[in-house]
Amino acid sequence: EAGVAQSPRYKIIEKRQSVAFWCNPISGHATLYWYQQILGQGPKLLIQFQNNGVVDDSQLPKDRFSAERLKGVDSTLKIQPAKLEDSAVYLCASSLWKTSTDTQYFGPGTRLTVL
Amino acid sequence: AQTVTQSQPEMSVQEAETVTLSCTYDTSESDYYLFWYKQPPSRQMILVIRQEAYKQQNATENRFSVNFQKAAKSFSLKISDSQLGDAAMYFCAYRSALLAGYALNFGKGTSLLVTP
Numbered sequence: 199e200a201g202v203a204q205s206p207r208y209k210i211i212e213k214r215q216s217v218a219f220w221c222n223p224i225s226g227h228a229t230l231y232w233y234q235q236i237l238g239q240g241p242k243l244l245i246q247f248q249n250n251g252v253v254d255d256s257q258l259p260k261d262r263f264s265a266e267r268l269k270g271v272d273s274t275l276k277i278q279p280a281k282l283e284d285s286a287v288y289l290c291a292s293s294l295w296k297t298s299t300d301t302q303y304f305g306p307g308t309r310l311t312v313l
Numbered sequence: 314a315q316t317v318t319q320s321q322p323e324m325s326v327q328e329a330e331t332v333t334l335s336c337t338y339d340t341s342e343s344d345y346y347l348f349w350y351k352q353p354p355s356r357q358m359i360l361v362i363r364q365e366a367y368k369q370q371n372a373t374e375n376r377f378s379v380n381f382q383k384a385a386k387s388f389s390l391k392i393s394d395s396q397l398g399d400a401a402m403y404f405c406a407y408r409s410a411l412l413a414g415y416a417l418n419f420g421k422g423t424s425l426l427v428t429p
Binding site: 231239241243246254287305 | 350
């Protein structure tokens, strides 16, 4: 079974530029999560989708971050314009939406450096 | 809001020895799940072990076991017979059981160093 795929693995941009990350979840997984992991900290949820609908985006900085999940499969996370404090690893995870014991599976992440 | 605290930023263990990583959490819920995730330097998070709060029996997975103390809101991870491949960041995480698909709430992590 293929895991969660993310691209690119690394991205370096200058502040005020825009950037987009892509995630392909495990086939059949209805729930998709984007987490931000700042160096030295645990991951923090940015947004959660069930199929193509948003379940929780309360911690997403909506003035600069946006995300979509078209057709309930792949998802993209965009930052525009980027700030220095956005430097982090962006993790995508997916899970089934069947029982409360469902496991979240994580992708390898995208390391973003904002100069 | 639930908070997860890992008070040990770094731990070190010799190969073949046993090490215990600590985690405490704060919640007003009675039903929830607790997890330990491992994140090697390549950054892919891997589930190590899971504990359901309604179960009194501590979870075990091969060399990994937990000590779950619900009243004390404590959830420690014991790694027995440590191996070089166990070196990684370990994150304790909490998830509500109220609804399927709830996101994870992570602690800050403990960096585990395994020495030969």
